Amino acid sequence: MKDDLNIVGKRVVRSDSLAKVTGEARYTADLTFPGMLVAKVLRSPYPHAKIVGIDVSKALKVPGVKAAVSGFDSYGVKWGVFRYTQDHAMLHTDKVRYIGEDVAAVAAVDEETAMEALSRIKVDYEPLPAVFDPFESMKDGAPQIHEQYKNNINIHINIDVGEVDRAMEKAYLVREDTFKAAGEAYAMMEPYAVVASFKNGYLDLYMPNAGPHVRAKALSNMLKLPLNRVRIRHINSGGAFGGRSEVAPGDLVASLLAIKSGRPVKLVLSREENATSSRQVHDIIATIKTGMKKDGTILAKDYKVIYDGGAYSSTGPIATSIPFYVYEECYRFPNVRYNGYRVFTNKGIRGMYGCHGRAFLAGNEAQMDVMAKELGLDPVDVRLKNGLKSGEMTATKSKITSCGLKETIMTASEKTNFRKRWAKPSRLKGVGMGCVAIMCGFPMGFRSGSSCYVKINDDGQVTLVTGLVDNGQGNESMVIQVASEVLGVPMADINLVNADTEVTNLDPGAYSQAAAFVGANAVRVACENAREKIVAIAAEKLKVKVKDVGLKDGSAYSLKNPDKKMPISWVVREAFFRGEPITGTGSFFPNIDFEREWVTRPWGQMAGTFSFGTSIAEVNIDGETGKITMPRFTSAHDCGRAINPMAVEGQMEGSIQQAGVAAITEGNLWDGGYLLNPNLLEYKVPLACDMPDMDTIIVSSRDPAGPFGAKEGGLTVRMNAYSAVACAVANATGELFSELPLTPDRVMKMLERKKGVKG
Amino acid sequence: MILPQFEYRRARSVADAVALYKKEKGKALYLAGGTDLIPLVKLRLQAPKAVIDLKGIEDLRIIASRGGSLSVGANVTLFDLKKDPVIAAHFPVLIESLEATACETLQMRGTLGGNILQGTRCLEYNQSLEWRKARGFCLKTGGKECNVVRGAKTCFANYCSDNAPSLISLGAQLRFTGPGGERTVKLESLFTGDARTPFAMEGGEVLTHILIPLKKTKGAYEKLRVRESMDYPLVGAAVSVIDGKARVCVGGVGGAPRLYVIGDIRDAAAVRDVAEKASADAKPVANATVSPVYRKKMVGTLVKRAVRRALAEGKR
Structure with missing residues (x-):
């Protein structure tokens, strides 16, 4: 692989940084259009109730109110990611299924008028019995949340590889534990926001989102508009973490109000609404049974995992599967059985989360350490022994084509003196290690690939057009950097037009970790195609061979005699004269087995490649209060090659906070169907003062298919940092956790349990 | 969430403030820093017709030394107080609780x-009107029973000032001016014990000064919280020691802080007894983010720890 790169691999200032730190960058709430209205949503006060009637007529009489809508104004088309999960009408005429569910909405000249109008809407409900616990929900006779799902089981994923029961019998050591974790809040800095306008039969939507094309498709279905008449526009996004992947009730509400009023409509949810009525994260209960040989080899795994799915399917089959896959992509499981159940309850809509699956993943890793200890083995050795290597297949038949797992384990453990410290922890101090692998993209049918169009303007400046999405992680800057490398044009001279369904082509979006591997690859190919055209003309003009032409700093030059050069703009002008402007298209479609289906055929190549990572947490526990402090956190991530190391480190640090430190603070609290902490005071996002010293290590395995060898940049930390914390607490206390987050009361219980055993 | 409409009045003096209050016929609230009031108004937990701003007084x-006491004006910000050399030299417990309050920007x-x-x-009270309407109003918001302890006719909301326990441990007094004139009370007698209406105050009274006996003390404040900043106390324990005698005050659990006196701080049994009694007296319920059983236990733990640190001159 080419290593003499000019800009890829360099620590460059991201293309979006200046606008964001100066406040110049515009977000949806900043937008104003002439005549724009403010929308407000009336929400269900019941966890489960029949809608007898909705009367918005009095709301419409409030001066300043321009439109009011309910489910009776929509076509009632139900959304679902899959044909078999279409159960979410977003605005309902039959019943409501959670507290905070969208029931009706108004658009008015200002917020106060809209609030006044909401109070005039009359909704007749007939309350129904509700259920909040997934185990209760699965029982016969429990309130049925959707007619079509028996026992409220939304999804059952069954994976069975090898002979699990026989392998368990043969194992030297078998252990079974159950781990729970509260669902988290996405708590993105920017709450849900949308501006919709409808003119001349075209609907325009501005909103932070992770996949404009799939969103446009969903809205075109729900509004019965041709796809070309739904245009999702580009706008900056204040974080997503998985919470903006799918079409949301607000999208439909704002669209309907815009269509009805004929005026632009802005809907911005409050922090509370963002927590109760945008998307939430699944609560998970994972029972994990592991059979190990005496030497630490994992012989068999048997899983039963319950996902509290809230009221609708959402990404159901995917959410029910991902925790398992990111683990089987990391370790070798000759025999494995996974039963994942996603169960409906009368709680908010749940979706995918960047840190999804902490009960399962932290449970696996912490249990592994306890078993290693019992066998007198070192957790580093156990992980190395069971870790997958390049060229191997996962249990469900995905081939690993590049793998830096071993390097991440080795560098992280050497830098922290892990082996020695783990073997002899000082009192109430511990170290713990978590590993995981991440698929870079997953099967999304024909939407799994990306494409790019590039044109070079007559001044030598470049315009890139791609469907790629940036949720704040720096994807836009990343592809500009890639184009800059290929075309030899400074980043500042490259404009990006992206994530606008009117002009950009399909892209997997920013929620399956595909942006670097797929999106940047398409940009690379398009730019290489344009480069060929530049080089051909430059070679002719400079009178050198094509292979002797280099492009750098906006010039084409002779590699042998660098003084021989010409500006790329001259090449471009010449190309215009010839009637063949310098443009290029390029696409990339990953090697995925499209016969794979989440429920019916859970095997085959999952993604084009996989990233690997290891985190090590160091914890100190206050023996009197159970409070955990984290002096240091070390994460090593194999991202293939870092296109911008500074951006990758940023992602890793953010992940240490959102998954690692959050493992001791964050969790949604419920009183039945009432979310008790729908605010940032009682929902405890870790603060700067809670953060450990961080050491981020980038491992480069140079993926053969990735752009310049790159894979996704940082998500492993988001799915192994909590494991490291759980393992460190086990190391410090000698006890396995039973529930996340590890708040001081729970840690105190662990310490008391340990004392009880001793006493 | 936007604020509802209210009249804004600016008071030039305490007398002016009281006059404005009378003029608004009692349907007014006093505003100082606003860090407590504004969120309550946004949540529609308070609905004043008028807000009388005291900041300009x-x-x-x-902050002045007056007749053996340090008199602190009620509008002194927590941050300014924290930086005051007299406070630092005399009241270590207060320095610690000020430091532990919210974060520096809010302290300012x-x-x-x-x-x-x-x-x-x-947790069931500090919620929006929509949230509370869906839940059904609790005892503190005019309902018939507590939403945390079903059937209970007592309100278990927590008084979460970090600094009141410290001031009580220091023997502080409060001076009020109201429609009925001036009065001075011990801080610990400000509390009614009913978490619905926690303060024994007349309508229109303005808290003007906090008077702290100006003696050198030893002391420490221990705060239980999940995060190291921003969070209100899950339990708070303040200890001040003068001439070997300790005043211990526990906050964060229930509607009023509780004061305990230890005759001789070096008497380990007496310390243990007070810690146990404080823990026994505390009646936490499931209205904060950690378990009530744990909070109850932590009352004793924090009292002992605060005493230990007070004796060790603040070392952690």
């Missing part, structure tokens, strides 16, 4: 008076 921003806004007179808090 110069007299309430003065919030005042000592407002910190003392902040409302009691509960």
Whole structure:
């Protein structure tokens, strides 16, 4: 692989940084259009109730109110990611299924008028019995949340590889534990926001989102508009973490109000609404049974995992599967059985989360350490022994084509003196290690690939057009950097037009970790195609061979005699004269087995490649209060090659906070169907003062298919940092956790349990 | 969430403030830093017709030594107080509780008076009107029973000032001016014991000064919280020691802080007894983010720890 790169691999200032730190960058709430209205949503006060009637007529009489809508104004088309999960009408005429569910909405000249109008809407409900616990929900006779799902089981994923029961019998050591974790809040800095306008039969939507094309498709279905008449526009996004992947009730509400009023409509949810009525994260209960040989080899795994799915399917089959896959992509499981159940309850809509699956993943890793200890083995050795290597297949038949797992384990453990410290922890101090692998993209049918169009303007400046999405992680800057490398044009001279369904082509979006591997690859190919055209003309003009032409700093030059050069703009002008402007298209479609289906055929190549990572947490526990402090956190991530190391480190640090430190603070609290902490005071996002010293290590395995060898940049930390914390607490206390987050009361219980055993 | 409409009045003096209050026929609330009041109004937990701003009253921003006491104007910000050399030299417990309050940006806004007179808090109470309507109103918001302890006719909301326990341990007094004139009371007798209406105050009274006996003390404040900043106390324990005698005050659990006296701080049995009694007296319920059983236990733990640190001259 080419290593003499000019800009890829360099620590460059991201293309979006200046606008964001100066406040110049515009977000949806900043937008104003002439005549724009403010929308407000009336929400269900019941966890489960029949809608007898909705009367918005009095709301419409409030001066300043321009439109009011309910489910009776929509076509009632139900959304679902899959044909078999279409159960979410977003605005309902039959019943409501959670507290905070969208029931009706108004658009008015200002917020106060809209609030006044909401109070005039009359909704007749007939309350129904509700259920909040997934185990209760699965029982016969429990309130049925959707007619079509028996026992409220939304999804059952069954994976069975090898002979699990026989392998368990043969194992030297078998252990079974159950781990729970509260669902988290996405708590993105920017709450849900949308501006919709409808003119001349075209609907325009501005909103932070992770996949404009799939969103446009969903809205075109729900509004019965041709796809070309739904245009999702580009706008900056204040974080997503998985919470903006799918079409949301607000999208439909704002669209309907815009269509009805004929005026632009802005809907911005409050922090509370963002927590109760945008998307939430699944609560998970994972029972994990592991059979190990005496030497630490994992012989068999048997899983039963319950996902509290809230009221609708959402990404159901995917959410029910991902925790398992990111683990089987990391370790070798000759025999494995996974039963994942996603169960409906009368709680908010749940979706995918960047840190999804902490009960399962932290449970696996912490249990592994306890078993290693019992066998007198070192957790580093156990992980190395069971870790997958390049060229191997996962249990469900995905081939690993590049793998830096071993390097991440080795560098992280050497830098922290892990082996020695783990073997002899000082009192109430511990170290713990978590590993995981991440698929870079997953099967999304024909939407799994990306494409790019590039044109070079007559001044030598470049315009890139791609469907790629940036949720704040720096994807836009990343592809500009890639184009800059290929075309030899400074980043500042490259404009990006992206994530606008009117002009950009399909892209997997920013929620399956595909942006670097797929999106940047398409940009690379398009730019290489344009480069060929530049080089051909430059070679002719400079009178050198094509292979002797280099492009750098906006010039084409002779590699042998660098003084021989010409500006790329001259090449471009010449190309215009010839009637063949310098443009290029390029696409990339990953090697995925499209016969794979989440429920019916859970095997085959999952993604084009996989990233690997290891985190090590160091914890100190206050023996009197159970409070955990984290002096240091070390994460090593194999991202293939870092296109911008500074951006990758940023992602890793953010992940240490959102998954690692959050493992001791964050969790949604419920009183039945009432979310008790729908605010940032009682929902405890870790603060700067809670953060450990961080050491981020980038491992480069140079993926053969990735752009310049790159894979996704940082998500492993988001799915192994909590494991490291759980393992460190086990190391410090000698006890396995039973529930996340590890708040001081729970840690105190662990310490008391340990004392009880001793006493 | 936007604020509802209210009239805004600016008071030039304490007398002016009381006159404005009378003029608004009692349907007004006093505003100082606003860090407690504004969120309550946004949540529609308070619905004043008028807000009377006290921030402009110069007299309430003065720290002065007066007749054996340090007189702190109610409008002195927590941050300014924290930086005051007299406070630092005499009241280590207060320095620690000030430091533990919210975060520095809020300390720069919030005042000592407002910190003392902040409302009691509960997971089921500090919620928006829509949330509370869906839930059904609790005892504190006019309902028939507590939403945390079903059937209970007592409100268990927590008084979460970090600084009131410290001030009680220091023997502080409060001076009020109201429609009925001036009065001075011990801080610990400000509390009614009913978390719905935690303060024994007449309508229209303005807290003007906090008077702290100006003696050198030893002391420490221990705060239980999940995060190292921003969070209100899950339990708070303040200890001040003068001439070997300790005053211990526990906050964060229930509607009023509780005061305990230890005759001889070096008497380990007496310390243990007070810690046990404080823990036994505390009646936490499931209205904060950690378990009530744990909070109850932590009352004793924090008292012992605060005493230990007070004796060790603040070392952690």
